[in-house]
Structure formats: C-alpha cells, structure tokens
Amino acid sequence: QVQLVQSGAEVKEPGASVKVSCKASGYSFSTYAVHWVRQAPGQSLEWMGWINAGNGNTKYSQKFQGRVTMTRDTSANTAYMELNSLRSEDSAVYYCARGTAAHFDIWGQGTLVTVSS
Amino acid sequence: QSVLTQPPSASGAPGQRVTISCSGGSSKIGNNYVYWYKQLPGTAPKLLIYTNNQRPSGVPDRFSGSKSGTSASLAISGLRSEDEADYYCAAWDDSLSGVLFGGGTKLTVL
Numbered sequence: 001q002v003q004l005v006q007s008g009a010e011v012k013e014p015g016a017s018v019k020v021s022c023k024a025s026g027y028s029f030s031t032y033a034v035h036w037v038r039q040a041p042g043q044s045l046e047w048m049g050w051i052n053a054g055n056g057n058t059k060y061s062q063k064f065q066g067r068v069t070m071t072r073d074t075s076a077n078t079a080y081m082e083l084n085s086l087r088s089e090d091s092a093v094y095y096c097a098r099g100t101a102a103h104f105d106i107w108g109q110g111t112l113v114t115v116s117s
Numbered sequence: 118q119s120v121l122t123q124p125p126s127a128s129g130a131p132g133q134r135v136t137i138s139c140s141g142g143s144s145k146i147g148n149n150y151v152y153w154y155k156q157l158p159g160t161a162p163k164l165l166i167y168t169n170n171q172r173p174s175g176v177p178d179r180f181s182g183s184k185s186g187t188s189a190s191l192a193i194s195g196l197r198s199e200d201e202a203d204y205y206c207a208a209w210d211d212s213l214s215g216v217l218f219g220g221g222t223k224l225t226v227l
Contacts, residue, residue, distance in 0.1 A: 035216070045154075045162065045205055047216035061215050095161055102152045102207040102216045105173065107161035 022096030139206030
C-alpha cells in the first residue's frame with residue numbers, strides 16, 4: 001500500500017544536526033512532492049518546507065531558511081530532512097507528508113527528535 | 118501564534134452536530150483551498166477534507182467542509198466518541214509561498 005516510513009527517534013545535544021529519512025513505497029516517488037511538518041509537544045503543526053522529488057527543487061519556510069536542507073534519493077525512494085544548529089525549541093515530532101500546497105494525503109508515522117544536553 | 122485562527126476547543130454530546138471555524142486573510146483562505154486534518158493522540162494527522170469541501174475515500178459523510186470569503190468551517194454531524202480528536206485547518210499562503218496551519222481545535226465528545 002501507499003506509505004511513508006520514517007527513521008527512528010533521535011536524541012541530540014544543542015548545536016548538533018539531525019537528519020530524518022522518509023522512505024516511500026506503493027507509488028511513483030518522483031511524481032509527488034514531499035513536505036516536512038513538525039509538531040512541538042502540545043503545539044500545533046508547523047510547515048517547514050518541501051522538495052520536488054522529481055527534480056530536487058526545494059522551498060523552505062522563512063523560519064528555517066539557512067538551517068534546514070531537504071534532499072532526496074530517487075534510487076532509494078527516500079526523502080531526507082536535515083536540521084542544523086539544534087536548540088531545545090527544536091524538540092518535536094517531525095513528519096514527512098506527500099502532497100501539494102496544503103493537500104497532504106499520505107503522512108509518515110513521525111520521528112521524535114529530542115534536543116537536550 | 119498561528120495565522121489561521123481556530124477555537125481552541127469544541128464539544129458536543131453524542132448524536133449532536135458541531136462546527137469548527139477557521140479564519141484567515143485574503144492571501145490565505147481568501148484565495149486558496151482549505152484542508153482539514155484529524156489527529157488522534159500520538160498519531161500522524163489524517164486528511165479529512167480537501168479543496169474546501171471534498172471528502173477522501175473512507176471519510177464518512179458526517180464530515181463536511183465549507184468556505185466563505187476568508188473563513189472556513191468543518192461540520193461534524195451525528196457526533197460519535199471516535200470523533201474526539203484534534204482538528205486542524207490548513208491553507209496555502211500566497212504572501213509567504215508556504216503552508217499555514219491553524220492552531221488546532223480539541224473536540225470533546227461529552
């Protein structure tokens with residue numbers, strides 16, 4: 001079936017980087033964009049940006065510009081999101097989602113990232 | 118603070134009808150489609166309504182969406198215990214060239 005499976009939970013120290021993967025199956029990976037959305041504990045959803053899985057073009061939220069990098073490996077049907085210079089406020093569940101604009105029809109299960117010294 | 122405004126909470130008894138509102142400016146809801154997501158605790162959001170008022174396959178027709186001007190609403194009729202969840206609206210923002218989510222509404226079934 002169509003699904004996105006994300007990598008496991010991570011614990012990082014402040015200032016470090018984290019890279020989360022999102023493996024697609026059940027559909028033509030290059031045909032759809034992959035978006036990244038995060039959710040801090042008890043908070044709403046926050047859009048981080050997206051990558052065109054076909055040509056690799058990206059668009060990042062201004063909030064994360066300069067600190068986030070989204071890439072993809074079409075041979076592995078996998079998208080990646082790397083966030084640098086982590087701080088405690090980045091502790092959240094990070095989701096990948098397939099879609100266009102605000103239309104996200106398939107979501108990954110989420111990856112918990114904890115930033116703590 | 119989310120730029121799409123939702124009430125933080127809503128409630129209703131089983132069988133009743135509840136509505137959840139979502140408001141935003143012309144560059145957001147006014148010029149773009151609205152989407153609704155349902156999130157159960159500890160799980161990923163699930164698409165509930167797309168392009169203002171369409172239901173994906175498998176979503177019961179108890180759920181309906183509407184949009185007027187710069188506001189949108191999600192209506193749930195025949196409320197059931199399994200409807201208890203957090204609900205989020207979302208829309209594209211032309212001025213930011215990005216996606217905005219509402220602050221979320223926690224629905225309690227009394």
